[in-house]
Amino acid sequence: MDLSWMAWTWPTAIFFVVIFCLIASMGVWEYFSPGGNPRVGILRFETTRGDRLFVSLLGAAFIHLAWLGLGGPSLWWALALSVVYAVGVFRFV
Numbered sequence: 001m002d003l004s005w006m007a008w009t010w011p012t013a014i015f016f017v018v019i020f021c022l023i024a025s026m027g028v029w030e031y032f033s034p035g036g037n038p039r040v041g042i043l044r045f046e047t048t049r050g051d052r053l054f055v056s057l058l059g060a061a062f063i064h065l066a067w068l069g070l071g072g073p074s075l076w077w078a079l080a081l082s083v084v085y086a087v088g089v090f091r092f093v
Helices: 010-032 049-070 076-092
Strands: none
Touching: 010 049, 010 076, 049 076
């Protein structure tokens, strides 16, 4: 099977490593502090850590897709913007 068409770039690999590390750290956090204590943020409804993780991953996917469509194939800035977005989601949502 020839997979030469499936070339991984460094930003793409780093994106998936960041997602893996985020999910792993959330798993460890959930193990030591189960439940996640729901809180009300700027959206004015209760969200848990899992909800905020889902919103941040979904936002990161849309940021990367928009960057590919508008900015080109270099995803370094999209990665940085996604990390800033995720920090904002976990802080304020």
